[in-house]
Amino acid sequence: MAFLESFCKFINQFFMWIAGFFLSAMIVLTCANIFFRLIWGPIRGTYELMGYFGAIVTALALGYTQIKKGHISVDILVLRFSAKTQRVLQSINSLICMIFFGMAALQIAKYANILQETGEVTETLLIIYYPFTYGAALGCAALSLVFFTELLNALFKTGEEEQ
Amino acid sequence: PAPVAAGPINLNYANFPPAPTFPCVQMERWKKEVEKRTNGKVAIKTFPGGTLLKAKAMMDGVIAGQADIGCLCMAYQPGRFVITNATTLPLNPPSATVSSLVLWDLYKKYHPKAFGKVKVLTMFTTAPFNIMSKVPVRNLGDLKGLDLRAPGSAGVVLKNLGGNPVGMPMPQTPEALQKGTVKGLISSLEVMKDFKFAELCRYVTKIDVGVIPFAVVMNMDKWNSLPKDVQKVMEELGPQQAVWTGVYMDNHVKDSMAWSKKTHNIEVIELSKTEKAKWDKLLDPITGKWITDAKAKGFPAKAVVDDIVGFTKMYSGQ
């Protein structure tokens, strides 16, 4: 379990670096587009590329955000329950979210596969874009993995271990 | 489990643009016609503005049954609808009515694999594309380096003619025109009135290149579950709806141009025969390149182009 947890942490940290890289790329691309637009002409396909870069930024940050407890929730009532109840609720939560994002990952991968098979390309550059879609699926899968480790923790980890 | 109720068969019809636009106008007309002709046996709930499915999600959403019926714009997904998207090529379509019929016949003749998983209810196109601009465009020289809003296939046309295509969403275009970020646009002419472009673009250059094709598709299981008489009504309505939408579009363009001439005194520029020949010569490679590419992917590209030209001649009464 310790192995799984550190593997999950490593993967999501690694994805976060890629997300950060694409975030920087978005800024560079947009500024370059504005600059070239002023002097001779815009960089073709900037808008569509920005959308796909943004997809990678968000998707690959999903697991990292969950590990850092960045997704807001309404815990005002839950915090009043006993520690044991909270653990039960936590495992239900993790289980539901793990299944949901696992299915979402599969579905997005399936969609990417359709894009690949039907030969769909972007509107301006007329290039394939399904690799980005697979990237988004990967991000959801990583989030599902985070919930899996959280589920195991809620179920099996004892109080002492947590400290 | 869907709630089972006695009474009419309920069908959800998803559309992506806002309610007042022509794809939604034809949707409401189709709904009314079907409900009338089936004597209320079928009830259709319409979802305009992407509330149920967005443009690029339409095809797969209908296949999965997220909506029973969906209206999609094929030009948004280049590469996926190769044969029907050939109607975007600069082959001098005269009107939306003719193009819609050509598109429908093209579909009927080739039954493209892209539509294999759905039932196609109808197809139609926009009116042909023309240049609207703040400065007169009378020849290729006027077009050189001119910034015009021209997405997708219109952008390719403009690029070949020496202009500078700018891609931006339609709602942003009036502001960009006002601020001079773009000097005009290439689109079908109903926008002169609908978006009040005539206030800013006092010149229209008639070039009639390309149209944008749309398809209305239905979930296959849903189609198979319909009673025979309902299917028959919808089958019959297919080509009729294509014509109705084409005529609606053409009248809309006529209204728009009459209004623009009357209210803003715009000038319509017709190209001379020799000038037009020069333009066509620059545009020919687009079709040539499309044929090469589509052929490489295994499509009967040459035959498709010949058919578009042939059908167009036939329906224009030439």
Place this chain on the structure above:
Amino acid sequence: MSLTLIGIIGIIILLAVLFFLGMPVGFTMGIVGFCGFWYAVSFKAAINMVGNDIWSTFSSYGLTVIPLFIFLGYLAFNSGIADRLYNTAYKWFGHWRGGLAIATIGADELFAAICGSNTATAATMGKVALPQMQKYKYDNMLSSGTIVTGGTLGTVMPPSVVLIVIGLQTEQSIIKLFLGGILPAIILGALFVLTIFVICRINPTFGPAGPKTGFKDKVRSLTGVIEAVIIFVLVIGGLYIGWFTPTEAGAVGVFFTFLVIVPTGRLGWTGLISSIGDTLKISCMVFMLVTGAIIFGRFLAVTRITFMVADFAAGLDVSRYVILAFVLLIYLIGGCFIDSLGFLVLTIPIFFPLGMALGFDPIWYAIILTMVTTMGAITPPVGVNIYVVKALAPEIGLSTIFKSVSFFLAACIICIVILIVFPQIVLIIPNMAH
């Protein structure tokens, strides 16, 4: 079962999962929307919807504006721009009674003009101004309340993540929303200053006057606002003139902030890395909220609930302002218990069409919703700004902060009333730009 009933049950289940399971708001909306759609239509349709909406939301160009403006805020936060702003405001107002608190609001107003989030604004000013106010023996009641509420200017003054989210969800021009927020933010700030004035008049020991500064020093200190003003003019001015799309304005803002702070060495690698990490975390959270709301909205659409609520309200035989007051009350109460941005995206599919059915101007209505939403960030028990300040100053009791916030809430409500009576305040700048 009728579709309407399915929709109502869906909403009840949603609230139950939110409160009793403590599942994140965005996930809850997505999952309940998915299950509802599954029940009303089919599993295949529902899972297709989830996959497609996640992909199309994540890859939409319009939404790329979110990470860029959040990044801009964090860069400003980590680079010491706020220190210099506060220093200037302090030199000008510090010698007044309550002057440090007034200076905080002034610095808030300027910082809000380059930062898109209320928590970042509160956290920044808390770090900068709290120690100063403690040094000059300000009462915790005044200092903490000022920091907590001053942060709300971050969402009303453009750029603003809340305005971006409203704009994207309701298909309004983000540029117009941004421009519409400027005057309300200035009025809100003025009312906060007035509140501080009144508090210090009633109880002078709350905010003793600071040391006087010579006129020359005052003028010299003005250099501290230059970078913030330039960034604001570049970003919002560029939007106003139409040079940039909102996304481009965000990128230009980030680029320019880099130009300003990298040579000064005020940012450093750790600052940069933590800015990127925080940006990813916050924008990912916002994206999940938006995606969840879209999925839940599709479920509501297929049950036709949204259409019905709007029709029902439009058919009521009372003044539309009574209905508006009712809506605002719901936001106030909801804002107490649910994170304000989460509550906003949750309710927009219902309350925005309602406002449109009542014939309100969309930009004005959006700004009013933003004002009342941002109040949620400072109302107990769930008010994110309160906890930001509590984290910075653990020695201040929560009850003290709650009490002090209540003074400022009056200012917020007065501001909303002013905007309802004089809608021109919101609309004048956006209309001028057109």
